[in-house]
Amino acid sequence: MxxxxxDDPGKKMLLLGNEAIVRGAxxxxxxxxxxxxxxxSSEIGNNLFQITQDRESGIYFEFSTNEKVAMEVAAxxxxxxxxTLTCMKHVGMNVxxxxxxxxxxxxxxxxxxxxxxxxxxxxxxxNEQDNxxxxxxxxxxxxxxxxxxxxxxMTRAAFDISEELGVPVxxxxxxxxxxxxxxxxxxxxxxERKQKGRFEKTPMxxxxxxxxxxxxxxxxxxxxxxxxxxxxxSEFNTITGSGAIGILASGVAACYVKDSIxxxxxxxxxxxxxxxxxxxxxxxxxLSFLDGLEKVLVVxxxxxxxxxxxxxxxxxxxxxxxxxxxxxGHLPRLYEFDPAQVRSAIASAAGIDVSSxxxxxxxxxxxxxxxxxxxxxxxPHRETYNEIKEVLTELGMVENTVYPTDIGCYTLGMxxxxxxxxxxLCMGSSxxxxxxxxxxxxxxxxxxxxxxxxxxxxxxxxxxxxxxxxNFCLVILDNSTTAMTGHQPNPGISLRxxxxxxxxxxxxxxxxxCGVKNFYRINPxxxxxxxxxxxxxxxxxxxxxxxxxxxxxxYYKRVGGKK
Amino acid sequence: MRQRILFTGVGGQGxxxxxxxxxxxxxxxxxxxxxxxxxxxxxxxxxxxxxxMLGGISGPIISEGEADVLVSFEPLxxxxxxxxxxxxxxxxxxxxxIEPFTVKLGQAEYPDVDQWVGFMKDNYAxxxxxxxxxxxxxxxxxxxxxxxxxxxxxxxGVLPVSADVLRETIRRTVKPKFVDANLKAFELGMKAxx
Numbered sequence: 034m035x036x037x038x039x040d041d042p043g044k045k046m047l048l049l050g051n052e053a054i055v056r057g058a059x060x061x062x063x064x065x066x067x068x069x070x071x072x073x074s075s076e077i078g079n080n081l082f083q084i085t086q087d088r089e090s091g092i093y094f095e096f097s098t099n100e101k102v103a104m105e106v107a108a109x110x111x112x113x114x115x116x117t118l119t120c121m122k123h124v125g126m127n128v129x130x131x132x133x134x135x136x137x138x139x140x141x142x143x144x145x146x147x148x149x150x151x152x153x154x155x156x157x158x159x160n161e162q163d164n165x166x167x168x169x170x171x172x173x174x175x176x177x178x179x180x181x182x183x184x185x186x187m188t189r190a191a192f193d194i195s196e197e198l199g200v201p202v203x204x205x206x207x208x209x210x211x212x213x214x215x216x217x218x219x220x221x222x223x224x225e226r227k228q229k230g231r232f233e234k235t236p237m238x239x240x241x242x243x244x245x246x247x248x249x250x251x252x253x254x255x256x257x258x259x260x261x262x263x264x265x266x267s268e269f270n271t272i273t274g275s276g277a278i279g280i281l282a283s284g285v286a287a288c289y290v291k292d293s294i295x296x297x298x299x300x301x302x303x304x305x306x307x308x309x310x311x312x313x314x315x316x317x318x319x320l321s322f323l324d325g326l327e328k329v330l331v332v333x334x335x336x337x338x339x340x341x342x343x344x345x346x347x348x349x350x351x352x353x354x355x356x357x358x359x360x361x362g363h364l365p366r367l368y369e370f371d372p373a374q375v376r377s378a379i380a381s382a383a384g385i386d387v388s389s390x391x392x393x394x395x396x397x398x399x400x401x402x403x404x405x406x407x408x409x410x411x412x413p414h415r416e417t418y419n420e421i422k423e424v425l426t427e428l429g430m431v432e433n434t435v436y437p438t439d440i441g442c443y444t445l446g447m448x449x450x451x452x453x454x455x456x457x458l459c460m461g462s463s464x465x466x467x468x469x470x471x472x473x474x475x476x477x478x479x480x481x482x483x484x485x486x487x488x489x490x491x492x493x494x495x496x497x498x499x500x501x502x503x504n505f506c507l508v509i510l511d512n513s514t515t516a517m518t519g520h521q522p523n524p525g526i527s528l529r530x531x532x533x534x535x536x537x538x539x540x541x542x543x544x545x546x547c548g549v550k551n552f553y554r555i556n557p558x559x560x561x562x563x564x565x566x567x568x569x570x571x572x573x574x575x576x577x578x579x580x581x582x583x584x585x586x587x588y589y590k591r592v593g594g595k596k
Numbered sequence: 597m598r599q600r601i602l603f604t605g606v607g608g609q610g611x612x613x614x615x616x617x618x619x620x621x622x623x624x625x626x627x628x629x630x631x632x633x634x635x636x637x638x639x640x641x642x643x644x645x646x647x648x649m650l651g652g653i654s655g656p657i658i659s660e661g662e663a664d665v666l667v668s669f670e671p672l673x674x675x676x677x678x679x680x681x682x683x684x685x686x687x688x689x690x691x692x693x694i695e696p697f698t699v700k701l702g703q704a705e706y707p708d709v710d711q712w713v714g715f716m717k718d719n720y721a722x723x724x725x726x727x728x729x730x731x732x733x734x735x736x737x738x739x740x741x742x743x744x745x746x747x748x749x750x751x752x753g754v755l756p757v758s759a760d761v762l763r764e765t766i767r768r769t770v771k772p773k774f775v776d777a778n779l780k781a782f783e784l785g786m787k788a789x790x
Contacts, residue, residue, distance in 0.1 A: 047616070047623050049633070072635055156634070180630070180654065213656045214616065214631035216623045288655035373659030390661030390682035393719035401676050402704035404606065404696040406642035450701065519635075 051076035057188025062223035065110040067103035070518035071122030073211040074150035091226040100125035114230030120148035138249035144192030145201040153369035163335035181215035261313040269309025276302035279329040289375035331358035413583035416557035439463035441483035461490025467505040478505035485515035485523040499548040512585040551577035598651035605669030610742035615646035621765040632656030690728040736777035747785020
């Protein structure tokens with residue numbers, strides 16, 4: 034049995050934030066979940082996948098082809114009355130946002146939780162967007178945990194809140210709550226898990242033609258009022274301490290505040306509002322917090338979301354209080370915080386002196402060799418890159434080639450000595466940007482995309498490129514897994530986890546189905562054969578696709594070893 | 597007591613397993629613990645840092661000069677992590693280099709390990725430098741570098757858990773066929789601290 038299914042209430046387990054979220058959903062009686070992997074959310078899907086390998090679990094989980102599909106799966110299952118969850122990294126929310134915005138209008142029946150993992154400092158992402166703005170844009174409630182224990186408790190509570198309000202609830206984590214391990218006390222498991230729901234046809238509720246959408250938007254605004262009322266009373270929002278200086282914090286920043294207050298010994302002169310139910314704004318709570326304060330420091334990573342909300346509440350109620358944070362320069366909008374930064378912002382606001390640690394003179398440390406992440410030893414992508422570079426050199430085109438790339442391990446092809454990744458936006462962008470480059474330049478365009486990324490969002494752009502007669506060579510690096518995020522399956526995989534018996538969709542069939550006439554296949558480990566094929570492929574005009582097929586070495590070892 | 601322990605190493609060395617093992621042991625003692633991990637892109641041969649925070653610290657990150665203990669799996673990474681230490685820090689470092697490809701490509705020079713171990717001994721409260729790779733091999737599995745270093749860490753006496761609890765945690769969390777080798781690695785690590 035999977036450890037997260039342990040039926041032993043009160044037992045403590047050392048869980049990763051992501052594992053705790055899964056446990057919370059299991060305890061809440063969730064029946065259906067769907068996701069596309071993305072760091073720092075990946076372990077949620079991985080654990081759900083493992084749990085559902087045990088058919089006794091009564092839970093359905095799927096790796097959908099992208100976040101939009103996953104959210105649609107969860108939304109419909111919820112409309113049929115089941116409790117559902119979907120999870121994604123912050124940029125995954127961009128992909129799913131088309132669903133999100135109207136799902137907020139339609140609402141839900143079974144409780145639905147959308148886990149969104151932001152990545153301040155961009156440990157493994159292309160941007161550090163603050164997805165709390167999605168909650169505001171869509172008008173949905175947000176919970177933000179500070180620890181693994183709370184990640185479990187909040188997930189469990191989020192299902193109830195979702196049903197109480199009739200809309201999905203967003204559980205927002207960041208890298209430092211998703212990937213932090215702490216003791217988690219298990220709760221009880223549901224006596225029964227609903228296996229099937231029933232969809233009751235109510236077109237005036239579920240089909241947002243303009244006449245319905247107008248009704249639903251009004252309903253959403255009413256729900257937001259109600260949600261603010263729930264936030265006012267939430268056990269996840271707490272005020273501790275007293276004094277004329279206030280601190281408002283949420284997420285991991287609240288941990289640094291808590292630690293700093295005890296390290297600075299200023300419990301007696303600082304009033305601390307820790308927000309866990311972070312949107313909509315609990316105005317009455319803000320007012321009782323502001324009562325008697327001279328100044329407030331708002332401590333939150335990324336954008337001044339709460340800072341501005343607090344300013345609005347203060348202005349609206351004619352409260353003259355100094356609000357410190359991003360605008361005042363006490364804390365930056367960039368990157369994740371570190372504890373000393375928060376401590377010194379608090380010390381500065383409270384007029385406390387802090388001493389810095391006694392460190393030896395480190396100026397003698399030379400420039401240290403970097404250890405950037407790199408393609409693994411034996412990785413087939415490296416072979417493909419080298420062969421293509423060699424052929425382009427032979428064809429005299431290497432100086433004149435642009436390499437649009439995509440999201441995956443192969444993005445590391447950017448680094449020397451490979452240096453074959455020139456332009457990147459997001460999942461699937463290699464294909465659409467190749468089209469753009471081929472219109473705007475006479476340069477040779479050779480682009481790279483992985484198998485999972487191709488299924489995620491490469492297919493419609495490939496249809497567009499063929500139909501619009503663009504001119505580039507797309508290399509699909511098919512390593513039979515979603516490698517970077519920890520080897521999740523995708524529809525095209527030929528190398529399969531044990532017991533995985535879902536139908537395979539061959540990439541070749543898809544590519545040909547998109548209307549691509551110039552189709553080639555190489556095994557990058559068979560160099561001379563591959564070079565021969567590439568010479569032909571790279572000399573073609575029009576949309577050409579080369580599938581470079583060889584399994585990820587790490588995945589091959591893992592799955593192969595179990596055979 | 598509040599303790600901030602920083603583990604650093606190179607992807608594949610078992611840094612995360614070490615911090616997790618320690619976290620499990622501390623939790624088994626009924627104490628508060630917070631363990632942070634690095635996942636995803638950084639693991640591909642890059643630097644892997646993790647932290648174990650004890651004594652009720654709730655934030656997972658260690659700021660400059662604030663590591664009470666540094667446990668490093670690789671000497672270059674030890675030097676890279678020195679800004680996290682203060683003169684009061686305990687430093688436990690493996691002395692076996694893993695050359696980054698940037699050195700192989702001639703883009704940078706690997707620092708002189710002996711010279712820097714000397715610097716550490718002159719400037720920090722307690723420094724244990726050991727060849728953890730050889731000790732792991734001696735114990736029966738090259739993969740036990742992490743447990744060797746945990747042994748050395750235990751021997752310094754800074755942990756709120758006893759060696760027995762750590763041994764028990766190793767028995768509970770390591771795959772059965774590697775338990776003996778890991779227990780031996782733990783003992784060799786402890787001895788190396790003497």
